[in-house]
Amino acid sequence: MYRVDKNVYAYKCPKCGQLHYPAPMRCKKCGYRRYPEQEIEPNFQREGYKPWEKTPLKGSCKLLTYTRLWNLPIGFDQRYLDFGLVEFENGIRASGRLLVDKPKIGMKLNVRVGKIKEFYGKVCYGLQFVKS
């Protein structure tokens, strides 16, 4: 619920190269398992296991659709928030905050990571889509 990492990553399957966002526990293309980065069982990383590669989501993307939300859930005190659904050049899609004045479907955007929420003193970071 609270992402404190200042990067947002896509995860690459080490066996077939398929990109995923967010990280699954199993590759959607070849079924290769992903083990968590922290130990959750004794000897949890199996022999021969190749860890998944993390690539920060960055660069330019295309706006697929968007909205301005006026009815916010508890925990947000802004008047409204803008959201967009984008597609990156590597085919990965993501939802995030839209920070442009006049959004238009199909427009080119850039992505950055910024503060999206502050709750009980914790800052949460996430994707922000800005003018390219």
Next chain:
Amino acid sequence: MKKKQLLKEKTSNGVRKVGVVGIGHTKFGNLSDYELVDIMAYASLNAMEDAGIDGGIDQVIVGNMGAGMLNHQTGIESALVSTLNLEPAMAELVSNGPASGSSAFKMGYMAIVSGMVDVVLVTAGEQMRRVTGWEATDFVATLSHPEVEYPYGLTLPAFAAMFTRAYMAKYGLTERQLSLIAVKDHLNAEKNPFAHVQLPVTMEGIADSCHASVVNSYVSEPLRLYHMCPVSDGASSVVMCAMDGAARFKKKPVRIAGIGSATDTHCVHNRKDPLDLKAVRLAAEMAYKMAGIGPQDISFAELHDAFVILELCLAEEVGFFEKGKAIEAAEKGETEVSGRLPINPSGGLKAKGHPVGATGISQIHELVKQLRSEAEKGRQVKNPKYGLAINFGGFGNNVVATILAKE
């Protein structure tokens, strides 16, 4: 049950036949002064009364999404059995977000088909008005992905709005056309005594007059207040039984002809086509196949229009209309109660209300009522044979389709 009798009541594929013999419903609206379990008990007793029984329930299945969060109460299935004095009936809770009701119904069907039980009471309820609107919105948003959707402040209305924007760009649908669906739903709900909002709404009031944007302001652009359901409390209940034992009940059973369900990606962004509601299509196809019929055989439908755009898109995904064409049929009046294919004669989620976990059974309640020709004057569909319900969980990531048939 005698073995010979059982064999007689099996369908051609060898599956035991199941019917609905009793239905109950509370008024939908603000019931925050009552206890959730009492609301569910009220609907349950109405269903049992309708079936003409005061016991003999083998299994109770409760459909609910959020009692743990909204009511700070767990174990509501056991609490319900106890307040109804139905012990030692078996009891379980089934949860599938806003499709919890239909999933509970599906589990009841499976329990009877398996031969383990003969009579099942399925009761679904939700109480969303005890918390503030901000908390209720947040509660429903917890259905979204906890890492890449929820923390952003994305809500179900926001997902529906982004979907609507993309649909408008592709098919040319307008905000005004969305309001037409709302007007039709309110017209039906006005005649439904269980509906949350029994108010007539006009195009002038919500779209055409210069004051319309004040009455009907944006919730998530391009969706306005009248393009989405209210936040409701309420419960609905059905008594289901094996058809071989149905004769002992007061009313003729309505047969469960087909059930299907399917899932789709948790994250909305991971769907190949953001406008493709694949789980709806797959669930409907499965239900049609089981019933041995197609979309052309359906007499009327209750479609999960938490957002009016969904009434159009679900109608397209289940095969009633081509993609992008549902609005034309609505404009011609085909989906009105008196039309060729009435959609949401109950008023739909839009106007009847949407106590999330209760909605699925409320839809089944409406199918039974219509197929028995018991609906109120002005909203009874003419000679219906098959009714279809689509209950939509998440933003389309877990969908249940149910087809009931007049025997």
